[in-house]
Amino acid sequence: MRVILLGPPGAGKGTQSKKLAKRTGQLHISTGDLLRENVSLGSELGQQAKGYMDKGALVPDELVIKMIAERIAQDDAKSGFILDGFPRTIKQAESLDKLLQEHSLKINYVIYLDTSEGIIIQRLSGRLVCSQCQGNFHAKNMPPKQEMICDYCGGSLYQRSDDNPQTISKRLDVYKDDSSPLIRYYDAQGILKRIDADRDAEPVLEEIVLLLKK
Ligand code: ADP
Ligand code: ZN
Numbered sequence: 001m002r003v004i005l006l007g008p009p010g011a012g013k014g015t016q017s018k019k020l021a022k023r024t025g026q027l028h029i030s031t032g033d034l035l036r037e038n039v040s041l042g043s044e045l046g047q048q049a050k051g052y053m054d055k056g057a058l059v060p061d062e063l064v065i066k067m068i069a070e071r072i073a074q075d076d077a078k079s080g081f082i083l084d085g086f087p088r089t090i091k092q093a094e095s096l097d098k099l100l101q102e103h104s105l106k107i108n109y110v111i112y113l114d115t116s117e118g119i120i121i122q123r124l125s126g127r128l129v130c131s132q133c134q135g136n137f138h139a140k141n142m143p144p145k146q147e148m149i150c151d152y153c154g155g156s157l158y159q160r161s162d163d164n165p166q167t168i169s170k171r172l173d174v175y176k177d178d179s180s181p182l183i184r185y186y187d188a189q190g191i192l193k194r195i196d197a198d199r200d201a202e203p204v205l206e207e208i209v210l211l212l213k214k
Contacts, residue, residue: 007113010120017084056170113197
């Protein structure tokens with residue numbers, strides 16, 4: 001099964017897709033995680049992407065599309081995947097459709113994590129990420145058992161440099177302009193499923209799991 005998690009920054013795409021991947025054994029692909037990995041390795045892609053990410057802008061379509069094309073061509077993606085943070089523009093969505101069509105494949109579901117702005121800001125400003133396994137925590141809502149230490153792998157937690165008020169507000173603008181049109185794009189294909197993602201992570205996950213069983 002091929003699934004996309006769609007929604008604004010802070011909707012819980014990362015949290016939900018990681019939990020979902022663990023539950024169903026599907027492969028989780030996050031363009032944000034892949035890009036941050038490239039930045040920390042200092043690869044050519046990372047060097048090209050860093051400036052955009054620091055500003056809260058989108059990395060150019062052609063770079064991200066090439067990265068995702070290479071990733072989904074790998075063996076472990078053959079039986080399906082959960083996409084997190086991609087597509088983020090209509091151009092990316094069209095490229096993905098084309099890429100899949102070439103192999104007679106398609107996206108089965110797009111889960112739209114509908115989230116209100118107050119919740120988004122509150123989640124992003126308290127978000128903590130594991131430097132080793134990319135696990136997500138929140139200083140108040142989902143605190144780690146030990147301060148600044150990952151529950152899953154013992155790695156150290158950090159606050160993402162783009163999770164500051166100024167960059168958060170820029171990312172929300174970019175989402176409204178460039179990414180929110182995807183809701184209509186996938187609704188028109190008849191595969192969009194809306195979920196109220198203002199709630200805690202657990203009930204949201206259960207609803208996604210139920211929905212995918214249908
Ligand atoms: P969030 O959803 O919280 O904004 P992500 O980790 O998904 O966080 O993305 C972080 C940054 O990485 C984005 O602000 C953007 O610069 C870049 N990025 C991630 N995915 C894409 C994409 N599909 N297209 C363009 N840029 C992307
Ligand atoms: Zn970890």
